[in-house]
Amino acid sequence: MIEDFAGYRRNQLDSGKFNFIRATAVFKDRNTLALSDGRTLTARNFVIATGSKIAPAPLPQLDSLDCINSDSALSLNGCLVL
Numbered sequence: 127m128i129e130d131f132a133g134y135r136r137n138q139l140d141s142g143k144f145n146f147i148r149a150t151a152v153f154k155d156r157n158t159l160a161l162s163d164g165r166t167l168t169a170r171n172f173v174i175a176t177g178s179k180i181a182p183a184p185l186p187q188l189d190s191l192d193c194i195n196s197d198s199a200l201s202l203n204g205c206l207v208l
């Protein structure tokens with residue numbers, strides 16, 4: 127399921143509709159980004175996609191209960207995902 131989603135997103139990025147840039151950036155002002163590769167970008171609006179990671183359990187005791195998280199739930203065998 128994750129690979130299907132990732133493949134779908136890769137196809138969107140490769141479609142030419144987007145200009146995909148992988149770099150570290152710092153806002154110089156509200157409309158200008160300075161990129162780690164030396165370029166600057168100016169735009170009225172920016173979309174920042176930072177990715178994600180699993181948040182730690184809100185209670186440390188949950189770690190000892192073998193609870194599943196969103197990543198491990200997607201890797202379960204024999205489950206129907208709707």
